[in-house]
Amino acid sequence: MPREHNEPDEKIRERNIRLIIKAGIEIFSRKGYDGTRIAEIAEASGLPKANVYYYFSSKEQIYTAIIAHLLDGWDNALKFITADREPADAFRLYIRAKLDYTRKNIAETRLFASEIIQGARFLKKKDRQHIRDVTDKHVAVIEGWIAEGKILPVDPRHLFIMLWASTQFYAEFEPIAADGLKKSRLKVEDYEMAAQTIAETVLRGVLPRE
Amino acid sequence: MPREHNEPDEKIRERNIRLIIKAGIEIFSRKGYDGTRIAEIAEASGLPKANVYYYFSSKEQIYTAIIAHLLDGWDNALKFITADREPADAFRLYIRAKLDYTRKNIAETRLFASEIIQGARFLKKKDRQHIRDVTDKHVAVIEGWIAEGKILPVDPRHLFIMLWASTQFYAEFEPIAADGLKKSRLKVEDYEMAAQTIAETVLRGVLPRE
DNA sequence: TAATAAGTTGACACTTTGGTCAGGTTTTGT
DNA sequence: ACAAAACCTGACCAAAGTGTCAACTTATTA
CATH class of the missing domain: 1.10.357.10 (Tetracycline Repressor, domain 2)
Structure with a gap:
């Protein structure tokens, strides 16, 4: 799977948080809070689950x-x-x-x-x-x-x-x-x-x- | 917990299905399909989970x-x-x-x-x-x-x-x-x-x- | 370039989930 | 009263869930 590349000057942190938020919006909007699984957000954003937890300490924090x-x-x-x-x-x-x-x-x-x-x-x-x-x-x-x-x-x-x-x-x-x-x-x-x-x-x- | 008593002439089956549907409406409406747990419907309807499955064969069927x-x-x-x-x-x-x-x-x-x-x-x-x-x-x-x-x-x-x-x-x-x-x-x-x-x-x- | 910070991740621990089942009790029809 | 049907349920699974962590790699800075 080709890795989405940075916009110019976009820091790794910014990019990953952006990807997580973007995936989160999509999935939370479809499944609601309780219905959303972090693993699904991870998959949709192209990051491993543990990496999502590196940026956000909980599901609630993403939401x-x-x-x-x-x-x-x-x-x-x-x-x-x-x-x-x-x-x-x-x-x-x-x-x-x-x-x-x-x-x-x-x-x-x-x-x-x-x-x-x-x-x-x-x-x-x-x-x-x-x-x-x-x-x-x-x-x-x-x-x-x-x-x-x-x-x-x-x-x-x-x-x-x-x-x-x-x-x-x-x-x-x-x-x-x-x-x-x-x-x-x-x-x-x-x-x-x-x-x-x-x-x-x-x-x-x-x-x-x- | 006092058991909800039957309306006159209401059969056990009818009453229990009614209770399950009623609880289901409340909880599905708040949590959405994926967010709803059968155990919660069971609790809200005052029946054990296994009893809910006696009347409905799956979550989807209730929904x-x-x-x-x-x-x-x-x-x-x-x-x-x-x-x-x-x-x-x-x-x-x-x-x-x-x-x-x-x-x-x-x-x-x-x-x-x-x-x-x-x-x-x-x-x-x-x-x-x-x-x-x-x-x-x-x-x-x-x-x-x-x-x-x-x-x-x-x-x-x-x-x-x-x-x-x-x-x-x-x-x-x-x-x-x-x-x-x-x-x-x-x-x-x-x-x-x-x-x-x-x-x-x-x-x-x-x-x-x- | 060397040390430090930031980022990555597979594997794991622990909990909750949908769903099953064997064996029990209660209700119903005759 | 008795058998059959309907109902009930504690205990149990396999799968899926959240969150953790130690060890690794990559980026940054002086």
């Missing part, structure tokens, strides 16, 4: 490293609901960015879903607090728009959940979504069409009539 | 029995999108029924999500076909409404996914949904409010302006 990595990714992807934009633009951008992120990071998205379904056992208090804070900030922006009459009075928290849920779905439930769309696999165009439908419907749903 | 049971439940719960209703009523009823079902069957809902995330390994071809058929039927009704001008031209499949996703979310992602709503746990009123927000928004989103 929590991945969760942290994942939450980081989201923060970068989602900064589009700000008060200085028009609601229509903000929603459209948000929906598109979220769908884009999930499409390009299907395994991470599934892993997060898996973690929550399994009881959010490894989501730290501060991680949850962080999610709450981000939500609150967005909610405040929406409430501002409502006060200005820019959108209709809708419960902003449920509205948010609706957007979150709709955009998550395509990655998490890919086989079901594909069945529903009568495709064998989802392609970029399907995500594109999803973004359009969600944005159109929700915008007509919340913008005041002219 | 697939549960999946079948679950799909049955859905068929009963969701019969509200029919061409003879007005769109507004049909959507409102569907959203409410789905949220009601997920609220009362949280573990089943999570188990289904878990199964899909883990690659739909045990969802039989005919089950998927059945889901497709039901979807197609609903899609046809929506297309009918569009043709009659009763609702705006929206992609019916993506619209459906939106409804499905939004209504699933509260059960699957309960901790996140609760965080988002600033509650410690979701109550009936929260599901009620969710139904209202989703229905209002989507209806304004698809009904033609007067």
Whole structure:
């Protein structure tokens, strides 16, 4: 088996940790925490099991490293609901960015879903607090728009959940979504069409009539 | 430990299978297929492990029995999108029924999500076909409404996914949904409010302006 | 280039797992 | 009451699981 070679300047440590995390994301996302076997991660990353333990002292440590990595990714992807934009633009951008992120990071998205379904056992208090804070900030922006009459009075928290849920779905439930769309696999165009439908419907749903 | 006593006339076999399935739903939903240990199901159902194997010959058999049971439940719960209703009523009823079902069957809902995330390994071809058929039927009704001008031209499949996703979310992602709503746990009123927000928004989103 | 640090790994210890089985007890039909 | 059927279960496997370790090789640094 040809050894994956380093990117330029990438240290051995960095490369191996990257390989382990990458394999871990894939396998944890499919099997959940309890269902994942370290040996499988080792095999998928091309390292012997003992070498995995050289970098991580336990299964839990690999898992929590991945969760942290994942939450980081989201923060970068989602900064589009700000008060200085028009609601229509903000929603459209948000929906598109979220769908884009999930499409390009299907395994991470599934892993997060898996973690929550399994009881959010490894989501730290501060991680949850962080999610709450981000939500609150967005909610405040929406409430501002409502006060200005820019959108209709809708419960902003449920509205948010609706957007979150709709955009998550395509990655998490890919086989079901594909069945529903009568495709064998989802392609970029399907995500594109999803973004359009969600944005159109929700915008007509919340913008005041002219 | 006090033995759970029979419901009147319930045969031993029925009772034990019921107990095993019940425990199985709870544990499979939390741990996924690979993560679930038969010993844990045995303990949760109050039977010795060997007794579980007296009724089911393998882990897989328990799991697939549960999946079948679950799909049955859905068929009963969701019969509200029919061409003879007005769109507004049909959507409102569907959203409410789905949220009601997920609220009362949280573990089943999570188990289904878990199964899909883990690659739909045990969802039989005919089950998927059945889901497709039901979807197609609903899609046809929506297309009918569009043709009659009763609702705006929206992609019916993506619209459906939106409804499905939004209504699933509260059960699957309960901790996140609760965080988002600033509650410690979701109550009936929260599901009620969710139904209202989703229905209002989507209806304004698809009904033609007067 | 020599010493030290970092990385690698086969083999091992110990635990848990799915599943079996022989032999017991209880329920049921007649 | 008695036999047959249904039910129950402690003890047991082989396989698979997590994590360890001592001895080895490769990289780094002065």
